[in-house]
Amino acid sequence: MLIGLFLAGCAPAKTQLVKTATIPPGEVDPAVWGKVYPLEYDSFMKQKEGAQGQSKYKGSEPLDKLSEYPYQLVLLDGWGFGIEFNEPRGHVYMLKDQLDIDPSRRKPGGVCLSCKTPYAPQLKEKLGIDYFRLPYDQVHGQIPKNHAELGLSCIDCHEPNTMDLVISRWFLGDALKAMGKDPLTLTRQEKRTLVCAQCHNTYIIPRDKEMKPTGLFLPWQKSQWGHIAIEDIEAVIKSDPANLEWKSNITGIKLGHIRHPEFELYSNGSVHWKAGVACADCHMPYERVGSAKISSHHVESPLKEDMRACTQCHTQSPQWLREQVIYIQDRTNNLATRAGNAAAQAAKAIELANKTTGVDEGLLTEAKALYEKAYYRVEFITAENSLGFHNPEEALRVLGDALYYANRAEMKAREALVKAGMTVPDKFDLELSKYAKRGTKGVLYRPELNKEFTFDGTK
Numbered sequence: 001m002l003i004g005l006f007l008a009g010c011a012p013a014k015t016q017l018v019k020t021a022t023i024p025p026g027e028v029d030p031a032v033w034g035k036v037y038p039l040e041y042d043s044f045m046k047q048k049e050g051a052q053g054q055s056k057y058k059g060s061e062p063l064d065k066l067s068e069y070p071y072q073l074v075l076l077d078g079w080g081f082g083i084e085f086n087e088p089r090g091h092v093y094m095l096k097d098q099l100d101i102d103p104s105r106r107k108p109g110g111v112c113l114s115c116k117t118p119y120a121p122q123l124k125e126k127l128g129i130d131y132f133r134l135p136y137d138q139v140h141g142q143i144p145k146n147h148a149e150l151g152l153s154c155i156d157c158h159e160p161n162t163m164d165l166v167i168s169r170w171f172l173g174d175a176l177k178a179m180g181k182d183p184l185t186l187t188r189q190e191k192r193t194l195v196c197a198q199c200h201n202t203y204i205i206p207r208d209k210e211m212k213p214t215g216l217f218l219p220w221q222k223s224q225w226g227h228i229a230i231e232d233i234e235a236v237i238k239s240d241p242a243n244l245e246w247k248s249n250i251t252g253i254k255l256g257h258i259r260h261p262e263f264e265l266y267s268n269g270s271v272h273w274k275a276g277v278a279c280a281d282c283h284m285p286y287e288r289v290g291s292a293k294i295s296s297h298h299v300e301s302p303l304k305e306d307m308r309a310c311t312q313c314h315t316q317s318p319q320w321l322r323e324q325v326i327y328i329q330d331r332t333n334n335l336a337t338r339a340g341n342a343a344a345q346a347a348k349a350i351e352l353a354n355k356t357t358g359v360d361e362g363l364l365t366e367a368k369a370l371y372e373k374a375y376y377r378v379e380f381i382t383a384e385n386s387l388g389f390h391n392p393e394e395a396l397r398v399l400g401d402a403l404y405y406a407n408r409a410e411m412k413a414r415e416a417l418v419k420a421g422m423t424v425p426d427k428f429d430l431e432l433s434k435y436a437k438r439g440t441k442g443v444l445y446r447p448e449l450n451k452e453f454t455f456d457g458t459k
């Protein structure tokens with residue numbers, strides 16, 4: 001593909017910092033920061049705006065992911081995500097959306113606040129291990145009342161005095177060190193990615209024998225900077241039974257979980273990563289406000305605002321650029337749907353084998369091990385929020401493997417069933433309506449796709 005670019009280097013020139021006063025140390029309230037930096041503050045508050053814009057799959061509406069991708073109901077049954085799982089929206093809503101979601105999702109405890117409130121680092125300092133394990137409401141109750149619904153704030157990314165970018169989350173610093181990367185000597189361009197990687201990563205909440213959380217860490221111990229692959233994450237999950245956070249109802253398998261691995265997928269050798277492009281380049285493009293030039297703090301899909309983020313570097317038309325994104329996403333979605341449905345078929349085959357007397361335990365164990373691999377790979381790409389765009393080649397590689405493992409898992413389970421004398425249907429009924437626990441929202445219509453998603457168990 002021939003790409004026209006007019007950039008000199010990838011780290012765009014720094015904007016002028018206009019500072020009229022100093023922010024008090026530890027100041028959490030974005031409105032106080034906004035008095036000194038009104039342009040960034042106004043831009044930041046635009047994150048309240050919803051709408052899908054030019055997106056086909058993403059955008060800023062908290063759409064129900066379970067009705068978009070119904071096979072997830074089977075894959076996630078027994079886990080909070082299988083009850084309610086929504087698309088992300090603007091950063092100002094992050095704590096509110098957590099308070100509003102089905103309570104099963106907050107069950108682990110205070111640990112869930114780690115990426116949802118700017119008070120998380122200080123609560124963890126103050127409460128120690130109790131921060132992770134006390135009930136969610138008890139830890140949330142320690143946030144000042146006026147900020148009980150406050151989402152992202154300036155202090156999550158900036159040092160108040162110099163306005164330098166900072167890593168405020170301890171677990172990212174620890175994870176970088178585990179890969180031999182010193183969090184204290186990061187370049188400015190690396191920080192323009194890593195401030196985002198504080199939360200846009202997959203993490204593990206290890207549990208004790210009573211399933212109470214004992215901490216939170218990023219499973220990067222077997223990875224290298226620029227190369228964090230699902231295989232290495234899977235190896236960390238499997239290295240300790242404490243990392244198995246839930247048990248699948250349908251298959252009876254204890255599993256870990258993969259959450260929004262934006263940084264991992266992106267940094268694993270994608271074309272843009274190798275060219276030195278940062279998250280902020282695409283999600284916080286420069287903009288003119290009157291005579292000033294600022295970094296947009298309206299963090300959103302780059303498909304909004306006519307691909308302005310991309311045309312900072314690319315000379316092609318916005319329409320061409322959008323087509324590239326949608327083409328990549330369609331291809332990823334297609335393979336993800338096939339892999340997801342195949343994994344769901346495997347889960348139902350294993351369910352039946354579990355209930356059948358006299359099945360060959362060896363074959364069933366093999367089927368379960370293959371299913372696990374398929375599960376981690378499907379979730380790695382479908383929980384990631386770009387639907388493949390951040391790293392198209394890697395997304396297809398992982399999904400190809402997912403499909404292969406899912407098919408083999410189903411074959412092994414079928415073999416076990418046939419050997420035990422069972423008649424096995426050509427296709428298993430996924431019984432989706434049985435797993436759609438919220439019921440009330442059985443149909444979702446997405447006008448921009450002109451498509452209805454239903455829970456009726458067949459579509």
Ligand code: HEC
Nearest residue numbers: 055058059196200262263266272278279282301303385386
């Ligand atoms: C080369 C440009 C580019 C880079 C670099 C990039 N992204 Fe994206 N990102 C996109 C595009 C394009 C989408 C898909 C948007 C859509 O479909 O509306 C996207 C989607 C997302 C979404 C979902 C948006 C939504 O509307 O729900 C999140 C979250 C996200 N990116 C975070 C990140 C993070 C974190 C990084 C760095 C680790 C990053 N991105 C790096 C271009 C980029």
Ligand code: HEC
Nearest residue numbers: 015030033034037040041044153154157192195280294295
């Ligand atoms: C998610 C991380 C994040 C949050 C939260 C955040 N910023 Fe920024 N901010 C950035 C990044 C990235 C840059 C670009 C820094 C660079 O290129 O060196 C930046 C740059 C700035 C600058 C320098 C001038 C400019 O526009 O480039 C100011 C001033 C600023 N931010 C103010 C704020 C204020 C005020 C808030 C809260 C209302 C805030 N920021 C919240 C990430 C963040």
Ligand code: HEC
Nearest residue numbers: 059060088089090093094097115195196198199279283300
């Ligand atoms: C403190 C944690 C945290 C940090 C830091 C953070 N994010 Fe997010 N981000 C979230 C959460 C949580 C959501 C989902 C919020 C919701 O749906 O309520 C989100 C949502 C998003 C979305 C979707 C917005 C939309 O309109 O759909 C994008 C894009 C995004 N983040 C990109 C970034 C980028 C780029 C950075 C760094 C400049 C960053 N985030 C830093 C936690 C964070």
Ligand code: HEC
Nearest residue numbers: 001003010271275277281282302309310312313321324325
């Ligand atoms: C900071 C600069 C920068 C930004 C912003 C940027 N790109 Fe790129 N893009 C590059 C560079 C550099 C390459 C690699 C060019 C090459 O090697 O030929 C590239 C490559 C690509 C390619 C070809 C990928 C491939 O596999 O060869 C596509 C498609 C693309 N960009 C789309 C986008 C879209 C869409 C956006 C906005 C969401 C975007 N880019 C934002 C710099 C940028």
